[in-house]
Amino acid sequence: MGFDPTKDKAIEEQLVKDLQAGKVSSFEQLANLYQKNIYTLSFNLTRNATDSQDVTQEVLLTLFKKGHTFQGKSAFSSWVYRITLNASYMKLRTRKKEPNLSIEDLLPSLNGAGFQQEKLQDWSENTEAAFFDKETRRVIQKAVDLLPDKEKVVFLLRDVEGLSTEKVSEVLEITIPAIKSRLHRARLFLRKKLASYFEDYKTRKERK
Amino acid sequence: MICCKECLELLHDYIEGELSAEVHASFEDHFEDCPPCIVFLNTYKAAIHMSQTTLKSNDIPDIVKERLKKFIDKNKAE
Numbered sequence: 001m002g003f004d005p006t007k008d009k010a011i012e013e014q015l016v017k018d019l020q021a022g023k024v025s026s027f028e029q030l031a032n033l034y035q036k037n038i039y040t041l042s043f044n045l046t047r048n049a050t051d052s053q054d055v056t057q058e059v060l061l062t063l064f065k066k067g068h069t070f071q072g073k074s075a076f077s078s079w080v081y082r083i084t085l086n087a088s089y090m091k092l093r094t095r096k097k098e099p100n101l102s103i104e105d106l107l108p109s110l111n112g113a114g115f116q117q118e119k120l121q122d123w124s125e126n127t128e129a130a131f132f133d134k135e136t137r138r139v140i141q142k143a144v145d146l147l148p149d150k151e152k153v154v155f156l157l158r159d160v161e162g163l164s165t166e167k168v169s170e171v172l173e174i175t176i177p178a179i180k181s182r183l184h185r186a187r188l189f190l191r192k193k194l195a196s197y198f199e200d201y202k203t204r205k206e207r208k
Numbered sequence: 209m210i211c212c213k214e215c216l217e218l219l220h221d222y223i224e225g226e227l228s229a230e231v232h233a234s235f236e237d238h239f240e241d242c243p244p245c246i247v248f249l250n251t252y253k254a255a256i257h258m259s260q261t262t263l264k265s266n267d268i269p270d271i272v273k274e275r276l277k278k279f280i281d282k283n284k285a286e
């Protein structure tokens with residue numbers, strides 16, 4: 001069970017009230033409501049169970065101890081995500097400085113008029129069987145790990161955590177058009193990585 | 209007719225339903241005449257779906273769950 005930002009608004013409001021009133025029971029409530037979201041987001045960024053456990057404990061304590069100072073300028077869950085991101089980044093001692101993903105590198109080859117030249121293989125239909133394959137999971141995890149930080153965090157919040165574009169913009173404090181273009185680049189990047197894996201998935205399996 | 213480049217660059221807005229009715233219609237026209245863009249759209253969606261599902265399934269391991277529970281009980285008591 002985790003926090004579903006689209007549904008749990010009322011629960012969140014009550015919790016914030018309890019925190020502001022200094023109710024002790026709210027610590028357990030906080031943990032029940034957010035620990036999965038905190039842990040998963042942190043793990044998807046750090047890929048380290050110990051680090052993610054530390055981050056989860058740290059974030060829960062911060063929320064509990066500083067919850068009464070929460071101003072309500074943004075949604076409480078946005079605050080939770082922001083603290084989680086900061087704590088996770090602290091664990092990643094070296095944050096790589098990557099160049100921006102260039103959209104041209106992520107699109108298929110186009111002619112001068114902007115039309116596709118080559119025939120693309122539609123591997124989307126043979127993904128069902130591959131889904132339960134350990135190797136597929138590994139390839140996907142690795143593709144996500146390879147995303148530059150800027151695109152990765154947008155992909156994790158929007159497509160994995162399921163936040164709205166507006167909410168992601170609130171958490172990261174960047175504009176909505178910037179969120180959209182980062183998300184699109186992240187998705188194009190993942191598509192490209194998965195394409196090179198799936199395009200010869202069938203032949204590889206048949207050979208085995 | 210819009211070209212593939214325009215179509216692929218705005219794929220995010222297309223699948224999120226954020227295009228104006230007019231532009232959306234021109235996308236539908238393009239897809240009708242352009243099998244490669246349909247393939248691209250299908251694989252774009254498949255990549256999102258697969259990555260999403262895989263990453264969502266990264267649940268808290270049982271051992272970490274236990275440690276977190278101890279941590280919560282300890283802080284609850286204080």
Ligand SMILES: [Zn+2]
Pocket residue numbers: 115116211212215238242244245
């Ligand atoms: Zn096309």
